[in-house]
Amino acid sequence: MDSSLVNPSPVGSTPPVLNDRLAEWVAHLPYEAIPAQTIACAKRLFIDALAVAWAGSRAVGLEPVHRLVVDQGGTPESRVWVSGELLPATSAAFINGMYASALDFDSVHDTATIHADIIVIPALLAIADRNPMHGKEFLATYVAATEMLVRLGMGAGPNPGWFLTSALGVFASAACCARALGLGEQGVRTAMGIALSRASGTQQTLIEGSFTKRLQSAFAARDGVEAALLAGCGVTSPRRMFEGERGFDKLYVGLDASVILQDLGAKYVIESITLKNYPSCFCNHAAIVATLDLVRKHKLTASQVSDCSVVITPFMASLVGSPFDPSDSPQVAAQFSVQYSVASVLLRGGFRLEDIDPASVLDAEVLSLARRVRVEVDASKTGKFVPASVRIRTHSGEAFEATANQIPGTPALPLPDAALREKALNCLTGGPRALSRSRAEILIAKIDGIEMLENVQDLWRTD
Numbered sequence: 001m002d003s004s005l006v007n008p009s010p011v012g013s014t015p016p017v018l019n020d021r022l023a024e025w026v027a028h029l030p031y032e033a034i035p036a037q038t039i040a041c042a043k044r045l046f047i048d049a050l051a052v053a054w055a056g057s058r059a060v061g062l063e064p065v066h067r068l069v070v071d072q073g074g075t076p077e078s079r080v081w082v083s084g085e086l087l088p089a090t091s092a093a094f095i096n097g098m099y100a101s102a103l104d105f106d107s108v109h110d111t112a113t114i115h116a117d118i119i120v121i122p123a124l125l126a127i128a129d130r131n132p133m134h135g136k137e138f139l140a141t142y143v144a145a146t147e148m149l150v151r152l153g154m155g156a157g158p159n160p161g162w163f164l165t166s167a168l169g170v171f172a173s174a175a176c177c178a179r180a181l182g183l184g185e186q187g188v189r190t191a192m193g194i195a196l197s198r199a200s201g202t203q204q205t206l207i208e209g210s211f212t213k214r215l216q217s218a219f220a221a222r223d224g225v226e227a228a229l230l231a232g233c234g235v236t237s238p239r240r241m242f243e244g245e246r247g248f249d250k251l252y253v254g255l256d257a258s259v260i261l262q263d264l265g266a267k268y269v270i271e272s273i274t275l276k277n278y279p280s281c282f283c284n285h286a287a288i289v290a291t292l293d294l295v296r297k298h299k300l301t302a303s304q305v306s307d308c309s310v311v312i313t314p315f316m317a318s319l320v321g322s323p324f325d326p327s328d329s330p331q332v333a334a335q336f337s338v339q340y341s342v343a344s345v346l347l348r349g350g351f352r353l354e355d356i357d358p359a360s361v362l363d364a365e366v367l368s369l370a371r372r373v374r375v376e377v378d379a380s381k382t383g384k385f386v387p388a389s390v391r392i393r394t395h396s397g398e399a400f401e402a403t404a405n406q407i408p409g410t411p412a413l414p415l416p417d418a419a420l421r422e423k424a425l426n427c428l429t430g431g432p433r434a435l436s437r438s439r440a441e442i443l444i445a446k447i448d449g450i451e452m453l454e455n456v457q458d459l460w461r462t463d
Contacts, residue, residue, distance in 0.1 A: 018242040018249075018257050022148050023189035025264060026175040029144040031136040031451070038268040039451070042143050044420055045107055047447050048275050049100055049117040050081060051427035055279070056102030057082045058431035060331050060358055061211055069095055078129035079460060082433040089126040093173075093225045096122035097218035103356065104335045105279040105427070109272065110385050110410060112153025112164075115217060116146045116273070119169035120176055122221040127180040127228070128456040135453035137180075145176035146270050154269065155260035159253035166201030166220040167252060171241070173224020174231075181232050193237025194227035199248060206281070206319055209333040275415050277408040277423075278351045280334075283316040284341040286388035289404035291345040294392060298400055302347040302369055307393040309374040310342050313381040316388065321375045330361040342390060343370035353430065 056062070066083075069091050076086035080095050087095070100106055100118040107117050124142055127133075133141075149172035153164055171192050178191035201220070205213045231237070242248050242255055249255045278288050287310050294300055312321060316338070324340050326333040334340045334356050343366050344355045354360060381387065389403040406413045415423070421444065428440035435443070439462060446459050453459070 017240075018255060018260060019189070019192075019240050019244075019247075021261060021264075022152075022242075023175065023192060024185055026141075026144045026148055026172075027179055027185035027188040029140055029265075031140040033265070034140060034143055035268065038143060038271055039139060041268075041271045041273075042139055042146075043447055043450065044275065044417075045117050045146075045270070045273060046121060046142070046450070047424050047444055048107055048420065049121045050443070050447070051424035052103060052105040052279075053081055053096060053100040053122075054433065054435065055105055055353055055427035055431060056099035057433040058353070058357070059099075059102035059214070061329070062098060062102055062214070065098065065215075066095055078126040081125075084460075086129075089130045089229070090222045090225045092129065093122045093126040094218045094222035096125070097221035098214055101217045102214045103279045103353065104281050105276050105353075107273050107275050108282050109150045109153060109269070110274055110282065111272070112150045112156075112269075113384060114150050114153035114168065115165045116149045116169065116172065116270070118217045119165070119173050119221045119224070120145050120149065122218070123173040123224045124176045124180060125456070126221075126225055127177045131181055132455045132457060133180055135450040135456055138456045139451060141176050141179050143268070143270065144179070145172040147264075147268060148172055148175065150269050150273065151260045151264070152255065155256040155258075157254035157256065161203045162252055163201030163203050163206065163216050164253070166216040167199045168248075169217060169220040170195045170198050170200075170224050170227070171248075173221050174227035175224075177225050177228030178231055181228055183228065183232055187228075187231050189239065190235070190237050191224070191228040191231040193239060193241045194230055194235060195224055196238055196241040196248060198223035198227065199252065203319070206336060207322065209322075209325075209329060209336040211329050211332060213332055213336075272411040274407070274411070275409045275420060275423075277415060277419075279353050279356055280341060280351060281320055281336050282385050282407075283312075283320045284335075284338050285407045286316075286386045286404040287312065287338050287390060288341050288345055288351050289407060290388050290390040290402040291342050292350070293402040293404070294390060294400050295345060295349055297402075300346065300392065300394075300400070302343075302365070304394045304396070305346060305369070305372075305392055306395045308342065308346070308369075308372060309376055309391045310338055311376045311378050311389040311391070312338060313383045313387070314377055314379060315382075315384045317375065317377045321377065324367075324370045326361050326367070330358045331356050334361040337370070338375060338388075339370045339373040340366070342373045353426070 078092035
């Protein structure tokens with residue numbers, strides 16, 4: 001690997017071109033160059049991504065989409081995780097990506113606002129099913145592509161409303177798949193260039209809480225697989241997919257190369273990815289934490305609440321602050337409503353997977369309470385995910401307030417290994433396609449030792 005990847009240009013010098021540097025990075029990062037703590041982090045993220053996909057199989061409306069894709073048929077080459085069906089790699093990546101994103105329980109990098117794992121892992125595993133990979137090569141490819149995607153998000157400037165997880169994620173999907181196919185640096189670059197024509201995604205579907213929110217990252221996973229396969233067929237593409245005259249930087253959002261490439265190979269930003277503690281949009285988590293604090297500290301119940309307000313930042317309000325309306329898609333609406341989040345915690349004392357099941361969302365008591373929660377926006381706050389304050393007045397006249405400035409699962413307050421394992425087991429052993437506890441434990445153990453696998457396909461063996 002080029003030593004300049006580990007020792008980037010000094011501050012103040014002309015930054016290198018993103019197009020070539022990132023393709024070189026993904027194509028050549030060796031397993032041996034990755035620190036042990038980064039490898040450990042990658043395994044945690046991998047376990048979490050598979051687990052939340054299993055939980056996602058309980059999401060409403062996904063089964064017809066699953067059947068549609070299966071009925072389209074094609075070469076049986078890659079596994080649908082939750083069902084075991086073998087489909088074309090593109091189709092498997094799409095379905096697995098859809099399930100992984102379905103319940104908003106997936107990991108996120110809060111600075112970059114990027115959900116990398118619901119794209120990179122479905123895409124890479126689809127190719128690993130098609131073209132056998134050693135566990136070490138799988139980890140190195142995953143780390144390289146995820147690191148690239150998170151850094152692209154960190155270097156992205158203000159934008160008019162792109163969903164950057166998918167718009168940038170398709171490049172990472174294409175890059176990791178091209179490496180997994182053995183296409184070399186030129187093939188990685190070509191696949192990324194093809195991906196430029198598939199870069200898309202809008203925050204409008206988040207704002208409206210529509211079903212297509214669950215599909216945008218799945219599109220990126222699928223399209224990246226296809227881009228890599230096309231590169232393997234000899235298709236050519238733009239070389240300057242990021243910084244060309246009509247590249248991503250000019251047409252979508254500005255990309256700061258100095259931020260993206262800073263300490264590349266010396267500092268791994270994927271170690272600062274958050275593992276979610278609640279199955280909800282991350283913009284809701286601070287309000288959930290603040291409400292839980294009030295409920296636990298003062299033993300509050302929903303019946304005591306006379307008045308309730310939640311104070312959030314403008315960014316949070318843009319995604320979860322709209323009036324709660326579950327009429328179109330109850331589950332998605334609940335995941336993107338701070339009003340529902342607060343009401344559900346007040347009524348049920350927590351926020352769990354079962355709290356976003358449609359029957360729970362449409363419960364008359366929680367609907368009534370959610371509509372009474374006032375949303376106030378503090379324009380002086382610039383945070384994406386914190387702070388959030390919850391204020392409650394009881395029928396007896398008592399007033400309580402709590403503010404959350406930290407969220408469990410973030411780098412500042414990481415989930416302990418035991419908590420991550422419990423989350424994974426709960427996800428894997430619940431819902432319509434639940435694994436037995438022993439099978440779930442075998443899967444987790446295999447991921448923990450994935451660097452020892454000669455073939456990643458052995459993950460799915462039951463011994």
